[in-house]
Amino acid sequence: MANSAQADTLSPQGTSAPPGSSEPLADLAARYKLTVSGARPGLFSYTKQLWARRHFVVAFANAKTRATYSTAKLGQVWQVLTPLLNAAVYYLIFGYLVKTKGGIENYVAFLVTGVFVFTFTQSAVLAGSRAISDQLNLIRALHFPRACLPISFTIVQLQQLLFSMVVLCAIVLGTGEPLSLKWLLIVPALLLQFVFNVGLSLVLARIGAVMVDIKQLLPFILRTWLYVSGVFYSLDNYTKDAPSWVARVLEANPGAVYIELVRDALIDSHTDIPLHTWGYAVGWAILMGFGGYVYFWKAEERYGRG
């Protein structure tokens, strides 16, 4: 009796396994050119998919920015207010209260540039570490190259940086720096920093996806990085007596490289930087941008597993 009932179940219209076929399922799948679900695409086709979702990346970034400020009364005005208040605090402390300039002529401009540029990397890293783990719902619901998320979050930080840059330019002008053609150099400098940050946030996104503890650890790592990147003081003053390799390592530190490039562009009195700083900037951007992308892609099929 069971057999006849099952025979019914397996009638062709009833649609389970093809009747009478003893073909292994894998061969059946291969014959109809079915692909393995959820397999990681090759690097090239992954990049193609990512490019196809470029509108999504940008729209997601805009949406995130809007959502961040949607409950605040002042809304996106905070995008300008936040860097302005930050600068005001530094101006109050270092411009009026503490008079240690460490031999820097325009200390306020020096400091605010450092803080704003470093904040870009810092917040990209923090956002990157959460890009996958905080978006599990989205990842488990829809299919898209997961690299969209860390890239989107870095674009959010880039947008924030552009507002900060407007504030920064006003401050730099206000402290008596002349407007010059050299200012245009901040465009390539920040673009390179953006590529570097995207790579770094891709790396952190992969780590953060499996290692939740990294979120607790990151603030300390970032603060250490902040102190060795010469945000508050000129690195030269401290490396004079140190062995030469220390100076060289600190000089190649990507945190310091991008800050120095922007300072050099904006602040006339800033000590001229050697040309190889641009070399470092390009090198870091390529290394981190490409390396981070490949590193992230390698685990593509595993994101969302949780």
Add this chain to the structure above:
Amino acid sequence: MAEQPAIMSWSEVTEQSEVEVPEQSQPQEPKQAPEPAEIPPTVVVDDVHLIYRVHGASSGKGSATSALSRLALRKKATGVTEVHAVRGVSFVAYKGQAIGLIGRNGSGKSTLLKCIAGLLPPTTGKIYSDGQPSLLGVNAAMMNDLTGERNIILGCLAMGMTQQEAEANYDEIATFSGLNAYNGKDFTKLPMRTYSSGMAARLRFSIAAARTHDVLMIDEALATGDREFQLKSEARIRELRKEAGTVFLVSHSMKSIRDTCDRVIWLDQGVIKMDGPMEQVVNAYEGK
């Protein structure tokens, strides 16, 4: 007639089908029985197992003392519990089918769908599919702080539409969801956090249904909608089926299974208990 003992697990069925099932059933429904070669398969599930590894299930890893002692004793993460959610499931889904997945809570239905969608890689076994299966689940993410309008555009872009396609589809989606004139108010202009759960489900379904999917999987998504929307979405599912895709539907409502599906797979404790035409399996499930 279909008492529980008469129902066999899938593995037994397949073994038998290879030997004795061949033609004997074909004469019964000659017109509806095209050669299997004519209907291409869209999803092939080949002996899939999925084991969830749940960390910190027994001794809380959050507690500082237990975490420290674990580190100090260099023990590997204790308290890892394995949950064998899907245990060796195989089946082939063909073009144009609407397949219902039924079974008790925790029988592996949603997990299986996530595996098919490629969102949760199976522990062993392989799943092959034609194109990219899309899963429409109850917790499909939308951004709660954004308006329905922006969520529609964002959802379309995430599904791979271009900006123009997304904008072109916008009106249809808003109208289908009915949210642009809901109780006389245009809810697409309000943030999603102000929506009721049913309204959010409407929007999610409308977005996912805007595109033709090769394989569309719906996980209880219709349960929260009201009667009017359920009818509308069932009609849409039928349309999607005609557009040559395969539809999977997980539901506890036998009514919506009866209304939308022609084939039903009954899962029990991670294995297929029964797989066959809708009427037969649903009757067995309901104990008729």
